[in-house]
Amino acid sequence: MEWTTLNFCSNSNPIPLESLTVCDCPNITSLPLADEIARLSALRVLTITNCPNLISLGRYREVETTNNCHLMLSDLTISDPSVLLMEPLRSIASIKELTIEYNDEVVSFPNEAEQWFLKVRSSLYELRFSDLKSLESLPSTLESLSSLHKLSIDVPMLRELPKLPPSLKRLEIWGRCHPELKERYKEDGGSDRHKIAHIPSIFIDP
The missing domain is CATH 3.80.10 (Leucine-rich repeat, LRR (right-handed beta-alpha superhelix))
Structure with a gap:
């Protein structure tokens, strides 16, 4: 099966995920980090490597700002610098x-x-x-x-x-x-x- 996106369970409960690694996924185009930002408050370590077709980290609401962003990553690993310009990573200042x-x-x-x-x-x-x-x-x-x-x-x-x-x-x-x-x-x-x-x-x- 060729995955093009990654989805979390569709409910309102917090996602107790501290580390997420997505690597060697040439067909994936979207990760719903921005969509689930309010539920990912525990996420601290994120790795996104060798995903050359990734173009989106989800639909980020403009009302979210760095000051009220729930995502508080401390450790980030990437292979494509353009990922830094995708929301919510674009607005995170905690790395x-x-x-x-x-x-x-x-x-x-x-x-x-x-x-x-x-x-x-x-x-x-x-x-x-x-x-x-x-x-x-x-x-x-x-x-x-x-x-x-x-x-x-x-x-x-x-x-x-x-x-x-x-x-x-x-x-x-x-x-x-x-x-x-x-x-x-x-x-x-x-x-x-x-x-x-x-x-x-x-x-x-x-």
């Missing part, structure tokens, strides 16, 4: 951990996605970019993430980092990263090492 992974097509972040990071600048604590085979640049708005403590990067085409926030305590540059990126920021003689010198803990995989 503490964000992972963007498993995407062969994204080269850079569109302006709207970059602006989304500003909405979580006071909450986002940990950020990971992994297995993004074509990504050449990170969001320029990372500098404004005043609560960011950990940044992990494992993408092969990235050659340079944007300005990073003073709050950052840990930077990880993993093995699949471009050799030029590693060379640029290495401890001994890296041409741009001074740009990350404020970070107390730096790991660069050889």
Whole structure:
């Protein structure tokens, strides 16, 4: 059977779901998160990866705002940055951990996605970019993430980092990263090492 949407039980009872993972569903086009937002107050961890035809997270009522949004996610994993622009994720400012992974097509972040990071600048604590085979640049708005403590990067085409926030305590540059990126920021003689010198803990995989 080819699933095109996911539905919850049609009643008014709260859904005691703390974690939801939807992955490797190439035919799914819609998830009813916005429709059931009042019933998903327990949801904290959401993963949506490898769902290339997803175009909607439900019908989000405009009367809902960030201040009265019932959905209080803390951990979000996605493969398509455009998901960040779908309601209710577009209006959520509670994300503490964000992972963007498993995407062969994204080269850079569109302006709207970059602006989304500003909405979580006071909450986002940990950020990971992994297995993004074509990504050449990170969001320029990372500098404004005043609560960011950990940044992990494992993408092969990235050659340079944007300005990073003073709050950052840990930077990880993993093995699949471009050799030029590693060379640029290495401890001994890296041409741009001074740009990350404020970070107390730096790991660069050889």
